[in-house]
Amino acid sequence: MPLFLPHFNIQKFNTLAVPAVANYFVSVQSDEDLREAIAFAKAEQLPLLVLGGGSNIVLRSDFPGLVLHMKTRGIDLVEESDEFVWLKVAAGENWHELVEYSLDNGFYGLENLSLIPGSVGAAPIQNIGAYGVELKDVFAELSALNIQSGLMVTFTNESCQFGYRDSIFKQSLKDQYIITSVTLKLRKVPELNLEYPALRAALIDIPEGEITAEQVSAAVIAIRQSKLPDPVQIPNVGSFFKNPIIPIGQFEHLKSSYPTIVSYPIDAQQVKLAAGWLIDQAGWRGREVNGVKVHQDQALVLTNPGKLEGKLILQLADSVVASVQEKFGVVLEMEPRVYP
Numbered sequence: 001m002p003l004f005l006p007h008f009n010i011q012k013f014n015t016l017a018v019p020a021v022a023n024y025f026v027s028v029q030s031d032e033d034l035r036e037a038i039a040f041a042k043a044e045q046l047p048l049l050v051l052g053g054g055s056n057i058v059l060r061s062d063f064p065g066l067v068l069h070m071k072t073r074g075i076d077l078v079e080e081s082d083e084f085v086w087l088k089v090a091a092g093e094n095w096h097e098l099v100e101y102s103l104d105n106g107f108y109g110l111e112n113l114s115l116i117p118g119s120v121g122a123a124p125i126q127n128i129g130a131y132g133v134e135l136k137d138v139f140a141e142l143s144a145l146n147i148q149s150g151l152m153v154t155f156t157n158e159s160c161q162f163g164y165r166d167s168i169f170k171q172s173l174k175d176q177y178i179i180t181s182v183t184l185k186l187r188k189v190p191e192l193n194l195e196y197p198a199l200r201a202a203l204i205d206i207p208e209g210e211i212t213a214e215q216v217s218a219a220v221i222a223i224r225q226s227k228l229p230d231p232v233q234i235p236n237v238g239s240f241f242k243n244p245i246i247p248i249g250q251f252e253h254l255k256s257s258y259p260t261i262v263s264y265p266i267d268a269q270q271v272k273l274a275a276g277w278l279i280d281q282a283g284w285r286g287r288e289v290n291g292v293k294v295h296q297d298q299a300l301v302l303t304n305p306g307k308l309e310g311k312l313i314l315q316l317a318d319s320v321v322a323s324v325q326e327k328f329g330v331v332l333e334m335e336p337r338v339y340p
């Protein structure tokens with residue numbers, strides 16, 4: 001039986017370092033622990049909050065329920081072909097440690113996703129992505145427990161309905177499943193993705209044919225460290241807003257007023273804008289309100305240096321959204337999930 005710790009402060013379990021008390025906290029080390037935790041929550045009629053690395057969540061206030069900290073471990077090679085390996089990874093594994101493990105073992109495809117904070121089980125929920133690669137590009141399937149029925153279900157790449165920072169687990173199936181493992185399909189011979197201009201620029205001294213996956217990983221780590229604050233030193237959850245996707249007509253109109261607007265093409269109808277640029281241009285970069293801040297080096301990141309309450313961060317986020325909407329007519333959507 002796992003230990004159910006009452007009246008537990010989860011400040012150390014969310015990277016924004018928000019102080020919030022959960023009615024109960026339990027560390028889940030096995031599928032058996034998970035089933036017992038769900039049974040406990042049902043018996044006590046407690047809502048559940050599943051935490052991996054706690055790096056994509058904002059706690060609005062105390063959590064009136066049971067927090068499950070996923071700590072299951074294990075990386076298993078479950079299938080192999082001439083070209084690929086399939087790694088089944090327990091939800092509680094740390095994402096970046098998995099990236100390092102894959103490179104150490106000659107399995108490729110995760111190098112652009114180096115240094116993303118958080119756990120493996122959380123990665124599919126928002127389809128983590130960076131430097132031209134998204135989880136969906138290497139994802140084979142996942143196992144998840146249906147909280148209501150207790151059945152273990154397999155989700156294929158298609159059934160996860162992955163989108164930009166999105167999946168079915170943020171939409172119609174929100175809070176209905178607990179992801180227990182993720183199976184990735186990785187290459188035995190690297191096929192590097194150097195599309196992202198800043199990444200190619202960082203590797204400009206090496207001829208394209210000689211670049212290794214390890215060098216890509218090192219370059220991604222260096223770029224991330226140069227603009228994203230380390231959550232251990234300055235509490236944050238990475239990008240606080242999604243890059244908004246707008247109709248091309250609206251984009252052309254904006255571009256005529258703001259010729260330097262930063263955008264990425266999507267298709268013939270839509271364009272993605274750099275939210276960081278919009279927030280910066282609206283005058284927010286480096287600003288502090290009630291002790292919480294818009295990061296000086298990257299306006300897309302909100303930080304909580306004083307380890308203050310989540311509602312202050314959400315208030316700052318609301319002000320940023322309102323001001324970007326007023327200036328550009330674009331509504332920013334938050335990237336992290338908010339609980340309770």
Ligand code: EPU
Nearest residue numbers: 130131132238239241242243262274276277280298299300
């Ligand atoms: N910019 C500014 N001012 C700022 C911030 C950015 O002018 O304060 C400009 C930059 O100069 C650049 C553009 O905005 O031209 C975009 O900035 P950046 O290249 O830093 O990347 P991003 O679009 O802000 C996205 C992801 C990151 C991911 C990087 C690399 C989102 C919401 N964010 O950031 O993901 O690492 O691309 O692929 O899609 C995360 O999700 O937590 C995250 C860090």
